[in-house]
Amino acid sequence: MITRPGFPWSRIPNSLVRRRAERGVQLTFDDGPHPIHTRAVLERLAKWNVQAIFFVVGKFVENHPDVLREIVAAGHEIGNHTYSHEVASAWALRAVTDDVRRCHAAVERACGVPPKWFRPPLGRVNVATLTAAMRCGYRTMNWSLDSNDWRCRTSDDAEKCAEAVLHEVRPGDTLLLHDCHEWIAPILDRILPLLLAEHALK
Numbered sequence: 001m002i003t004r005p006g007f008p009w010s011r012i013p014n015s016l017v018r019r020r021a022e023r024g025v026q027l028t029f030d031d032g033p034h035p036i037h038t039r040a041v042l043e044r045l046a047k048w049n050v051q052a053i054f055f056v057v058g059k060f061v062e063n064h065p066d067v068l069r070e071i072v073a074a075g076h077e078i079g080n081h082t083y084s085h086e087v088a089s090a091w092a093l094r095a096v097t098d099d100v101r102r103c104h105a106a107v108e109r110a111c112g113v114p115p116k117w118f119r120p121p122l123g124r125v126n127v128a129t130l131t132a133a134m135r136c137g138y139r140t141m142n143w144s145l146d147s148n149d150w151r152c153r154t155s156d157d158a159e160k161c162a163e164a165v166l167h168e169v170r171p172g173d174t175l176l177l178h179d180c181h182e183w184i185a186p187i188l189d190r191i192l193p194l195l196l197a198e199h200a201l202k
């Protein structure tokens with residue numbers, strides 16, 4: 001089921017937590033890198049010559065630094081999605097800061113390119129995640145359209161997810177997808193050519 005952020009997330013200004021793209025449609029992939037599914041995503045983005053931002057999890061970067069380097073070599077941007085992917089409470093400033101720094105270090109070690117954007121796990125923005133991001137020199141980016149792609153369990157689900165994205169997407173949307181599951185490949189096969197035909201993709 002495709003969703004847009006509701007209250008209170010929808011009230012946070014775009015300048016503080018970016019959800020809208022300047023133009024076109026911004027594709028974002030969370031929760032990688034994954035040795036199979038991230039590569040399946042990269043193949044499809046290359047086929048259609050589309051750029052994306054990958055919000056990576058530090059512990060997976062340490063497991064698959066080669067996949068991270070492939071993302072960067074293909075010209076995509078890396079975002080920081082914390083080291084542990086644990087959802088932080090609003091009081092856990094020190095823990096979140098450590099989590100952001102640890103992911104930052106893992107990315108720099110793997111590819112030498114420091115990320116600029118931060119996305120908290122589950123997009124749960126609070127005082128701790130916002131402050132930690134700023135302290136570490138990041139801007140926070142969430143999304144305006146959540147595909148809920150990770151809920152897919154069958155090819156029928158993937159087809160429905162792709163159709164919902166195509167039906168709902170608007171210019172300026174930042175779309176949330178995940179490169180950590182097998183259904184992302186058929187979803188991209190369906191949506192990329194049609195998104196390209198109707199919208200500018202990054």
Ligand SMILES: [Zn+2]
Pocket residue numbers: 030031081085121122
């Ligand atoms: Zn995530």
